[in-house]
Amino acid sequence: ARCGAGEVVYGEGKTAEQVAGIVDALIAAGQRHVLVTRLSAEKFERARELMESDTPLEYHADARIAIAGGMPVQSGNGTIVVACAGTSDLPVAEEAALTAEFLGNRVERVCDVGVAGLHRLLAHADQLARAQVIVAVAGMEGALASVIGGLVSCPVIAVPTSVGYGANLGGLSALLSMLNSCASGVSVVNIDNGFGAGYQASLINHLPGRAPAQTHDARPADAQR
Amino acid sequence: ARCGAGEVVYGEGKTAEQVAGIVDALIAAGQRHVLVTRLSAEKFERARELMESDTPLEYHADARIAIAGGMPVQSGNGTIVVACAGTSDLPVAEEAALTAEFLGNRVERVCDVGVAGLHRLLAHADQLARAQVIVAVAGMEGALASVIGGLVSCPVIAVPTSVGYGANLGGLSALLSMLNSCASGVSVVNIDNGFGAGYQASLINHLPGRAPAQTHDARPADAQR
Amino acid sequence: ARCGAGEVVYGEGKTAEQVAGIVDALIAAGQRHVLVTRLSAEKFERARELMESDTPLEYHADARIAIAGGMPVQSGNGTIVVACAGTSDLPVAEEAALTAEFLGNRVERVCDVGVAGLHRLLAHADQLARAQVIVAVAGMEGALASVIGGLVSCPVIAVPTSVGYGANLGGLSALLSMLNSCASGVSVVNIDNGFGAGYQASLINHLPGRAPAQTHDARPADAQR
Amino acid sequence: ARCGAGEVVYGEGKTAEQVAGIVDALIAAGQRHVLVTRLSAEKFERARELMESDTPLEYHADARIAIAGGMPVQSGNGTIVVACAGTSDLPVAEEAALTAEFLGNRVERVCDVGVAGLHRLLAHADQLARAQVIVAVAGMEGALASVIGGLVSCPVIAVPTSVGYGANLGGLSALLSMLNSCASGVSVVNIDNGFGAGYQASLINHLPGRAPAQTHDARPADAQR
Amino acid sequence: ARCGAGEVVYGEGKTAEQVAGIVDALIAAGQRHVLVTRLSAEKFERARELMESDTPLEYHADARIAIAGGMPVQSGNGTIVVACAGTSDLPVAEEAALTAEFLGNRVERVCDVGVAGLHRLLAHADQLARAQVIVAVAGMEGALASVIGGLVSCPVIAVPTSVGYGANLGGLSALLSMLNSCASGVSVVNIDNGFGAGYQASLINHLPGRAPAQTHDARPADAQR
Amino acid sequence: ARCGAGEVVYGEGKTAEQVAGIVDALIAAGQRHVLVTRLSAEKFERARELMESDTPLEYHADARIAIAGGMPVQSGNGTIVVACAGTSDLPVAEEAALTAEFLGNRVERVCDVGVAGLHRLLAHADQLARAQVIVAVAGMEGALASVIGGLVSCPVIAVPTSVGYGANLGGLSALLSMLNSCASGVSVVNIDNGFGAGYQASLINHLPGRAPAQTHDARPADAQR
Amino acid sequence: ARCGAGEVVYGEGKTAEQVAGIVDALIAAGQRHVLVTRLSAEKFERARELMESDTPLEYHADARIAIAGGMPVQSGNGTIVVACAGTSDLPVAEEAALTAEFLGNRVERVCDVGVAGLHRLLAHADQLARAQVIVAVAGMEGALASVIGGLVSCPVIAVPTSVGYGANLGGLSALLSMLNSCASGVSVVNIDNGFGAGYQASLINHLPGRAPAQTHDARPADAQR
Amino acid sequence: ARCGAGEVVYGEGKTAEQVAGIVDALIAAGQRHVLVTRLSAEKFERARELMESDTPLEYHADARIAIAGGMPVQSGNGTIVVACAGTSDLPVAEEAALTAEFLGNRVERVCDVGVAGLHRLLAHADQLARAQVIVAVAGMEGALASVIGGLVSCPVIAVPTSVGYGANLGGLSALLSMLNSCASGVSVVNIDNGFGAGYQASLINHLPGRAPAQTHDARPADAQR
Numbered sequence A, B, C, D, E, F, G, H: 001a002r003c004g005a006g007e008v009v010y011g012e013g014k015t016a017e018q019v020a021g022i023v024d025a026l027i028a029a030g031q032r033h034v035l036v037t038r039l040s041a042e043k044f045e046r047a048r049e050l051m052e053s054d055t056p057l058e059y060h061a062d063a064r065i066a067i068a069g070g071m072p073v074q075s076g077n078g079t080i081v082v083a084c085a086g087t088s089d090l091p092v093a094e095e096a097a098l099t100a101e102f103l104g105n106r107v108e109r110v111c112d113v114g115v116a117g118l119h120r121l122l123a124h125a126d127q128l129a130r131a132q133v134i135v136a137v138a139g140m141e142g143a144l145a146s147v148i149g150g151l152v153s154c155p156v157i158a159v160p161t162s163v164g165y166g167a168n169l170g171g172l173s174a175l176l177s178m179l180n181s182c183a184s185g186v187s188v189v190n191i192d193n194g195f196g197a198g199y200q201a202s203l204i205n206h207l208p209g210r211a212p213a214q215t216h217d218a219r220p221a222d223a224q225r
């Protein structure tokens, strides 16, 4: 768990032995919950067998995430909504959602709300409006971030995905699209970085506030329209 | 008017003398309407003075277009809607609209309907649904093309503009976004090429059909949903 | 069939089980024709076995397309010509052609007409001139779109392919070439997006018109030269 | 003030007449504070003369921002720190800081803390640790965002600037650097988009919370190390 | 005349004084013909005044070329044809043509033969077939090189120009297009490098051969089809 | 043998059956020599077995080339030198050399003369000076083309290769380097396109000339220094 | 060992037979130490078996390096520190460290000092300050080079790695970041080129000096702060 | 003098007033030599007038550098050679040379030694071989770094320049070329960053050594060939 993000292990490029060793060590050191991202099903299976600790290790295949010790109690201020354009974007969205849940947040998932089917997105308008933070996950043209950004007045963290082909340039098109969003209140993380979005959403959702969370009317007066 | 596009003159890189000479020659050869694109106000003024023909030359400052001989009678099948995301995209949208009108089409303009203010776009839903062809003009993240493409079932021609800064890369971001549109029925022309979009919209709007234009129900059965 | 494209299923990234399930569901819901794009031969075989419906599922290996329920009756105004530069571009061209046929269009294929062998292309000049819409498919330098665009006065939808190597940049060279076409009346879809071109061509070919399709002389007077 | 961001006017590409007209209209409509970004000194001077309203319009030359009606009362939960790598990044940092102040936030500026002079940055460690949100502004290699992200446990919004030359690619190098930050809790806005960062920081700083802001100890238990 | 190109001076970035001095020095050293490329009209005027030699300096405004001492006698084997897609490409084409003439070649110019107007190009088919070498100059989509390359069996040197806008990327689109040409016998020089093309064409046209130039039938037997 | 390159077959993307069929057909039609490029060893083996013609098919593993009917008699004016920077560039160099030999040229190979070992290159100075045309093949920084271009006064055709890693960008670095060569007389073909370079070199080496090939002194007087 | 770098063999693209042959030949010619880079474990095993010389060949799996004849005696002036941001960067760092040791340098390794965990880096401040040259290895945002460059006053050679995903662009982001470093005294080699950095560090560490190495106070007076 | 580079002021983006103020302050604080880079002639003139200190400020127009207090005494171990490909690269080369001299180094300049005129470069072979460090400055194809790197066994710092046009991409081509150098011992700084190269060369030239500088024979034994 280098880089200050708590007990999170980045599984990419680590062997099953290394993963098992790190998780065991963290638990031995008193850690009760450990998240491993970017872990293939094969490496998960071997790591579970190799682990010496009794803490169970569970696998979330969609997100390629393993969690030891289950989810902690919820400690966030409000709800994080993770919205996702298409079925192919689900793995990244799920990485964001599980990361946020792992960090103590209540998370709602809104799937298959790509901008080409606007009615499906608009059907979730109220749910979006109640969110404390929104993570918007989309590949191809990445327009979801702008459309959601225009609908709501909470912070939106956009995650471009590498979903698409040809001129999608491995996710660069969605990334550029999101960076150029004409909606205010949108910031962006790296392509396919569901973890980073879930992590920052959690930070935002745990900030101390002046008043208990009830409605969104506490937003800056000048921005209300 | 090289390149087969009829009596259209591309003003960029031509002197006022050259423009006046070409327009005079076309009119002398019997042409009654001439369109000059990409003409600065200064070159227009000088070209008008230099022209020998009596046919009046009018300037449309927004689109940087001059038209000799006014607009022809309308000959298209239906209506072309030119929709435009922001104020800064207006010059390109107007280049598309005037080009289409010049080629004999009825054109409706729908402005300031960027996707960050979805209600403004949705307020035009019926108008969009009645269009024969739509030209969607947007810079920054270029999401307008996808959103409109999802709302309607007629062909959409998307025009990315160079409006924006930083990671907009001079319009490339909007271009890539539009090429990766998850909405079907969208094709794309070059950055800032309002002329090209208006021209192709006109071709489409002049195609012969089986039955007179009434409703859109003649669209392919399998695509109706 | 997400994204509003009718009963079309995007096979990429779906399992054979998912494909079979979706096709069965669509047929159970009354759909008589279903198109599945980007489906490998292996997934097709398994999906056909898994399907419960009696509707036969046929595979078009070149285009990697499966069609359930065969082709519908033709309902378009005129003919769509799909022209293709080289043998390697055939899969994309066939994806466009089958998509258009599936959407009720009469389609003519013109193959191996790359611009380096101009006589082969010119031998099809009359056929091209009679088309209602043309889909021009080419990789490498993508010049086919410009050359056809100059020959005809109907709309041309250009499809760049990823065919080539080195400085073809996975199709970007052909894409850029087509976007910069000096011929008017050309618009472009994503690299290898035969489906998108076939779909838009079908939309154009089903638009209502003023008069029955006979000749092309109904095109804008000012563009006739 | 299109795009939902409240009474903010984007001055780029608008004439002094247009700016004066919009500000007058907003004030006439009851608005008491108006922010105009990207306004040159010349356009500001003319707009001030042209304005009919009595509300004073003040210019902040560094940020190229004009504000009518002064700053509103502070309504945020905590403090936003705007940190900036070099002198040349100041205009963008100031755009972020003034935007945040305009939206009702307490803002602290930390300047000239580029990573090549780490001691200057570390001298501000306590100040950074007390922030509710941090906006990190840097050009060239953009490393400031990662270093700050590693030091603190609040959300960091990174703003790449176009400062630099050669391989800085107009800010793309800093942008890519920030998107690839190895520190968790960092998200990114467009190159030179101080406004966007200040705006999102304000949204975050106005979110409702469970408990009054005192210390940072309310952050997720698992992330404390 | 650095870089081995003979008595050729690259005017870009040199002052009028420097140009005059270099030309004077070359003539004093016995040189009878000097070519200066990339010279603005203003610098030419001043350089002519500053020159001390009696050798007249003539300016070719289109090509931004100055020539001292006029053209040498023709010494090449055959004819170099310089073909050019559009009016805006003329400066580059003229740079190529004058360079070749300056190096002792007979040059024929074929203008305005963009591929969108194929009949204009085909009208020159015989002239192209008689060429010893062809220089093909085009911007935008750069398709001219492929089409000419397919028509003839002599070497074609392609010169992409920066003519165009938007996705032409300052000439990169035409460059990539030409590098990916499906026609054999095409090689490419830098964007706008008319000089380089004219120079190489001259080298080719001065190579010793087995038999006097008469027809093109001496080309490799295996390539005749 | 599409694309006008004579009896040359592009093997990439063709099955062994297709290759065998095409070669058989060409031979049946009277062709005595056939070249197949980009053919893997496995496909060659199968194609040889499948062929019905008696003409032997030989494989050149380095160049991934098969030749039916052996090499034709030499018909060129002079010698083509194929120079190559490193061992890894050999396959591309060999593709160029065999193509040129197949087209009736005398070819000399000069290997392992990368610019970092200048003495090895300079040891071949006389051989290079006697060449009629030079093909310069190099990856990584591609400097070989400039250095050779500066040494000789015959045309140089540069072939960038994809050899290298990291910032070589799959050959783009060498390509850009060669296009920007400060040596005159250099033109460039696509990355790894040994065939294209060999083909154009052959065209140049077969051009009719005024006088029999003896020395290089027939080059343009003004370029002699 | 082409390219003047001594008895170093670049293993990439060479067969085990070739590697064994080259190493045998070098040893037969009197060479006592040979370094082979970019050698896979499989090729190493086969090469060791094939080798005829008695000199033992040892494999360093992390760096994919084989060394025959062990390390030479140390001959450098001071110590080279190889610092490395994350675990995934270790192979490249080890390639640099082993290369430098092979060339006769004392090397110290400093691992896992990514800038997001500044305290880990600062814990090595004294060690860094004592270095004669530093090699800084980092992927993702590549900020390590700037931070180290600011801490020390010796030359820093930065090695970007391809570690990361999405917008890391295969290492280009780190490369650009390092080239734009705001710290003076930093130069850069190709992505993943540990060998090149180790080699140049060795050259620097073997330069003759005025006085024996003791402290760093001999650095230029004006740069001391 | 931010960023640790000693008493060096980066003039870009600073007003004449700011420059004068900073220089005055540094001198008042006891500094005897101050270097200002990237200073236009106009700003220099005004700054000199505005300065209150008596220390003379001298301008080096080629390098756009001003120096207060003249050059310090030489303190380096050996000689730094700054080699430069063409006349247009001189400003960058001079920035490197003056920076190195300002930091107490003996500098030799070698100009106009572009690789297309190899004899001019080879004429300096002995001078290059005697250098302690070489700075190689080149635009266009940037091949100079590789060729020099192959000739010498001292460290080479390569500076790509933005000199060129078209596919030089503002210096990126030379940069990529230098990063991919096949010569060992070459590292690279940012495009046009003469200062950075001169600075690092000075650091290298001031390192403590085991033995007084006499010949180059102290280089690693294994690299001698």
Ligand SMILES: Nc1ncnc2c1ncn2[C@@H]1O[C@H](COP(=O)(O)O)[C@@H](O)[C@H]1O
Binding pocket: A001, A002, A003, A004, A005, A006, A008, A009, A010, A011, A037, A038, A193, A194, A195, A196, D182, D183, D184, G087
């Ligand atoms: N999927 C991911 N993408 C990016 N960063 C991640 C991801 N998962 C974990 N991380 C970061 O990597 C750190 C752990 O790295 P490590 O010590 O190599 O396991 C965490 O603290 C996170 O900051």
Ligand SMILES: Nc1ncnc2c1ncn2[C@@H]1O[C@H](COP(=O)(O)O)[C@@H](O)[C@H]1O
Binding pocket: B001, B002, B003, B004, B005, B006, B008, B009, B010, B011, B037, B038, B193, B194, B195, B196, C182, C183, C184, E087
């Ligand atoms: N704004 C424009 N953008 C792109 N192409 C244009 C534009 N305006 C005119 N054209 C094309 O340029 C042709 C006229 O070019 P020219 O003969 O140079 O005046 C027309 O036939 C159109 O095809």
Ligand SMILES: Nc1ncnc2c1ncn2[C@@H]1O[C@H](COP(=O)(O)O)[C@@H](O)[C@H]1O
Binding pocket: A182, A183, A184, B087, D001, D002, D003, D004, D005, D006, D008, D009, D010, D011, D037, D038, D193, D195, D196
């Ligand atoms: N500097 C800026 N950069 C990006 N967006 C801005 C900036 N300033 C204002 N905006 C956005 O532009 C909108 C106003 O646009 P407009 O209606 O054209 O004045 C605001 O609501 C913001 O969302």
Ligand SMILES: Nc1ncnc2c1ncn2[C@@H]1O[C@H](COP(=O)(O)O)[C@@H](O)[C@H]1O
Binding pocket: F087, G001, G002, G003, G004, G005, G006, G008, G009, G010, G011, G037, G038, G193, G195, G196, H182, H183, H184
């Ligand atoms: N990992 C590496 N990356 C880049 N260049 C290398 C590497 N290893 C060796 N070299 C260079 O390759 C040369 C040997 O190439 P070769 O003769 O093909 O074995 C050495 O002298 C080095 O200059």
Ligand SMILES: [Mg+2]
Binding pocket: A148, A149, A150, A151, A152, A153, A154, A183, A184, A185, D004
């Ligand atoms: Mg919003």
Ligand SMILES: [Mg+2]
Binding pocket: B148, B149, B150, B151, B152, B153, B154, B183, B184, B185, C004
């Ligand atoms: Mg639609």
Ligand SMILES: [Mg+2]
Binding pocket: B004, C148, C149, C150, C151, C152, C153, C154, C183, C184, C185
């Ligand atoms: Mg046409």
Ligand SMILES: [Mg+2]
Binding pocket: A004, D148, D149, D150, D151, D152, D153, D154, D183, D184, D185
């Ligand atoms: Mg943090």
Ligand SMILES: [Mg+2]
Binding pocket: E148, E149, E150, E151, E152, E153, E154, E183, E184, E185, F004
């Ligand atoms: Mg040909």
Ligand SMILES: [Mg+2]
Binding pocket: E004, F148, F149, F150, F151, F152, F153, F154, F183, F184, F185
């Ligand atoms: Mg030459």
Ligand SMILES: [Mg+2]
Binding pocket: G148, G149, G150, G151, G152, G153, G154, G183, G184, G185, H004
């Ligand atoms: Mg330093």
Ligand SMILES: [Mg+2]
Binding pocket: G004, H148, H149, H150, H151, H152, H153, H154, H183, H184, H185
């Ligand atoms: Mg060397």
